[in-house]
Amino acid sequence: MQQNLTREEKRQQKLDVILRNAAKAFMERGYYKTSLDDIASMQNVTKPTLYYYIKNKEDILVKCEEVTCGRINAMLDEVMAKNISGYEMLYQFIMRYIGIIIDDVARCHVRHRGQMEDEMLRAQSIKNHKDIENRVREIIRRGIGDGSIRNCNSTILAILLFDSLNGLTSWYKADGKVDQNELTDEVLALVGSGVCST
Amino acid sequence: MQQNLTREEKRQQKLDVILRNAAKAFMERGYYKTSLDDIASMQNVTKPTLYYYIKNKEDILVKCEEVTCGRINAMLDEVMAKNISGYEMLYQFIMRYIGIIIDDVARCHVRHRGQMEDEMLRAQSIKNHKDIENRVREIIRRGIGDGSIRNCNSTILAILLFDSLNGLTSWYKADGKVDQNELTDEVLALVGSGVCST
DNA sequence: AAAATATGTTACTATTCGGTAACAATATAA
């Protein structure tokens, strides 16, 4: 008899719930202060059950990273394919990046990337971010080339940009006092024109 | 017989070394992956000796915070006493803030603030940062008042500013490829005028 | 010199927690 969902789909859904709950707990209490027992009990299962969905504790971070980097890169694919100026690309990237990282799984990734204990995983994590950073640098260089962005050190600018954007993850709550549109406007205004009134 | 240094001075020096070494290790390996035995062996002492200088592991974070916030507030006292425009104040704050947080103890504080397990300590840590943030907001408001800073949401601007400045701590190494002066120039240019070429 | 204080060590406890082995139940397919 055919179910609504296949086994594989149900399995994927459960994994998603684990990631979301774990990510939330990691952000609230911290990675080391959140035990696998804590995470398991959020799902109303026991710890060994988790090991059917994840390899080990660190694997949760890896999976959060895969999901998030996948989204960011897909977004970059779209934005960079458009026939617009470098500045407009950067503008759109920022707008949509904020939309992506306001999510527990993404916030968890941002906060823990490059901190895996396993050396291979750590290297891969660092590379994943560097790749994204390089794509944004490419946008900045295009903007400098087409004259829409002030001549500057694209490396430093890209990093500063990510610092302020990723910093959002540690204080911005989607349901908080600050409206997402107002936040996005302020970020875009600051990045675009700075603070000077002149 | 009078020594070069009094007991109290020697004690303070040893505490400083402990804080510096611990902060460095926390930044390199992470707080939870650095044991008190690790820290002790850097001093060529044993773990119980540390407890003569610190109350417990968390107290290291508290002491790093006290040192760093003390420095920042003293700097703000100076800068805010000057008879200059709000924008110039902000400019000087940024320049000197970068100078302060390029230091292992300060970096350790930035990375771990508000993450103490003890509730009282955590609340105090959050308050310490909020106080500093409020002083910077005051600078921004003054700038808006005297017309030197574009009209904007001072709360969001202050946070974004701290995000990008504090973000430096996670990648900038004083002995690395990027020169501190060039970095400061780029930050000031970005905050001042943004990325637009027009 | 003797007393008091500061600084250090060795040896140990208690607890937390990631991970696993062995076993039980349930759903799917033949």
Next chain:
DNA sequence: TTATATTGTTACCGAATAGTAACATATTTT
């Protein structure tokens, strides 16, 4: 129905490590 794969549980192990008690040594003060 029977066989098989999947999903779950209970009970346990081993390692790491924050913190302490008891004891030893050095340094300053009286």
